[in-house]
Amino acid sequence: MRWVYVTVIVLFVAIILIFVFQNFGVVRMAFLGFSLRAPLAIVAAIMYVLGAFTGGSLYALLRKSVHASQRPM
Numbered sequence: 853m854r855w856v857y858v859t860v861i862v863l864f865v866a867i868i869l870i871f872v873f874q875n876f877g878v879v880r881m882a883f884l885g886f887s888l889r890a891p892l893a894i895v896a897a898i899m900y901v902l903g904a905f906t907g908g909s910l911y912a913l914l915r916k917s918v919h920a921s922q923r924p925m
Contacts, residue, residue, distance in 0.1 A: 871896075 875892040882888075888895065 872893040875896070877892055878889055879892045879895060880887065880889050881895055
């Protein structure tokens with residue numbers, strides 16, 4: 853089973869590297885008056901990290917809330 857996990861990770865990294873090398877074109881992103889010009893791969897990586905951080909935080913907050921509501925008083 854370990855080799856299956858290693859194979860999946862290697863394929864995932866290869867796909868990410870292909871995406872990065874094919875998307876060095878500069879894009880412009882604007883949101884609420886804030887503007888950013890950067891390579892698409894960097895913008896995608898930043899958005900992925902921000903999404904993972906906020907999603908993980910929300911999940912932890914909801915899990916804590918559910919556990920607190922299930923505790924007897």
